[in-house]
Amino acid sequence: MDFLIMETVIESILIYSLAALLCVVVVIIYLRKKRRESRIVEEKIKRAQEDGLHEPISLHPVVDVNRCIQTGACVTACPEHDILGIVNGKATIINASRCIGHGACFHACPTEAISLRIGTEKRGVELPHVNQNFESNVPGMFIAGELGGMGLIKNAVEQGRQAVENIVKGYNKNHTADYDLIIIGAGPAGISGCLTAKKHGLKALLLEQDSLGGTVFTFPRKKIVMTSPMDLPLYGKVKLFETSKAELLELWNTVMTRNNISVNENSKVESVTFEDGIFKVTTLKGDNYTGARILLAIGRRGSPRKLNVPGEINEKVAYRLLEPEEITHKHVLVVGGGDSAVESALLLSDQNHVTLSYRNEVFNRIKPLNNMSLNKAVADGKLEVLLSSNVLSIEDGSVKISVGKESEIRQIANDLVYIFAGGELPTQFLEKAGIKITKKFGETVMKH
Numbered sequence: 483m484d485f486l487i488m489e490t491v492i493e494s495i496l497i498y499s500l501a502a503l504l505c506v507v508v509v510i511i512y513l514r515k516k517r518r519e520s521r522i523v524e525e526k527i528k529r530a531q532e533d534g535l536h537e538p539i540s541l542h543p544v545v546d547v548n549r550c551i552q553t554g555a556c557v558t559a560c561p562e563h564d565i566l567g568i569v570n571g572k573a574t575i576i577n578a579s580r581c582i583g584h585g586a587c588f589h590a591c592p593t594e595a596i597s598l599r600i601g602t603e604k605r606g607v608e609l610p611h612v613n614q615n616f617e618s619n620v621p622g623m624f625i626a627g628e629l630g631g632m633g634l635i636k637n638a639v640e641q642g643r644q645a646v647e648n649i650v651k652g653y654n655k656n657h658t659a660d661y662d663l664i665i666i667g668a669g670p671a672g673i674s675g676c677l678t679a680k681k682h683g684l685k686a687l688l689l690e691q692d693s694l695g696g697t698v699f700t701f702p703r704k705k706i707v708m709t710s711p712m713d714l715p716l717y718g719k720v721k722l723f724e725t726s727k728a729e730l731l732e733l734w735n736t737v738m739t740r741n742n743i744s745v746n747e748n749s750k751v752e753s754v755t756f757e758d759g760i761f762k763v764t765t766l767k768g769d770n771y772t773g774a775r776i777l778l779a780i781g782r783r784g785s786p787r788k789l790n791v792p793g794e795i796n797e798k799v800a801y802r803l804l805e806p807e808e809i810t811h812k813h814v815l816v817v818g819g820g821d822s823a824v825e826s827a828l829l830l831s832d833q834n835h836v837t838l839s840y841r842n843e844v845f846n847r848i849k850p851l852n853n854m855s856l857n858k859a860v861a862d863g864k865l866e867v868l869l870s871s872n873v874l875s876i877e878d879g880s881v882k883i884s885v886g887k888e889s890e891i892r893q894i895a896n897d898l899v900y901i902f903a904g905g906e907l908p909t910q911f912l913e914k915a916g917i918k919i920t921k922k923f924g925e926t927v928m929k930h
Contacts, residue, residue: 523567538578549595559590601922611918616645623776627671636712642674657774659760664773669696672779677715691750697781754915787903793876813895818902836865
């Protein structure tokens, strides 16, 4: 009997020992896997630092390591690649400058360990002052979309909706203005705001200096402008992926027509003033409108930034590319280092001899997919890239460029020049309207 008991005890010890050993083996394998993944991420961070991609440019996530529990949800949720990674059990930033502000990581984190900030301690970003309700320092004047720091279409649409929802909450219809709400800018935020106003029965006016779509309208026809779904007021979930400019504009036209909403196109606003408790809006065409509330949904690029070099007034120089397929067998120079410049160069490279000029040593502001496509195009000999280069002058049949640290002067054949050097913040217009502009140095714009 004692022998049987002893045998049972020994068997139990062996079983528990084997189970414990198996657990130890599993833990060791797991820890080794995590260490290996950490080393891979650390290598990516090192490369990003060497390539100048580790420092954020604008909106970017910041991780509270004390709250992070290593679920990896933020890494999985990010639509881009290698923006976030896990090192030693904590989420961290890899290629911060490639973050384009989706905010998916922010919403995916189960422990609310991520906040979104704009600018850094070293690099500030000029933005108009707005509160959590998107109201500016001028009571009754709201700001949403790119001007407020949210350039991504999905985020701009959401801001436009939220801004008008906030307007509705504190709104009194007892006024003498022509409109309950005047929306300036028919881009993603403006369209969303106008649809939300319609939903709540507000009498709204939508003004646009160009055409429906705002900045999106100025993009090349085949440009992919949206890569994640969004909720559009009075329409619902938009489940399109890899959406082109043409597809998005068609959707917006359909939604606006279905809801009997029109946009006053080619109506650039010259000024917004506040008189006798209402806002007065004046356009360059001389039209005057009054509104109880204003939603500014304009872009940050009041006017394209110029190179200020001799010959820039030449008629072959342009600051946007609309129909790349109609340009063939030309020597084209594209200037710039952002996504617009790279995408335009790629679109033109199929049927033209294209040179892409960028003043810095590396492209630190482009999406990973664009970077891959650019590298492939260069490897295939479809276009030439001149880094650390600056345009010196633009002539009828050529362009003079300084290239490299040694400032080698090159004269290259040229028929067309496209400049994508960003745009100037419409500071004068904003200040005239009473809007305060401040420089944000790593300020939190979205937190739980």
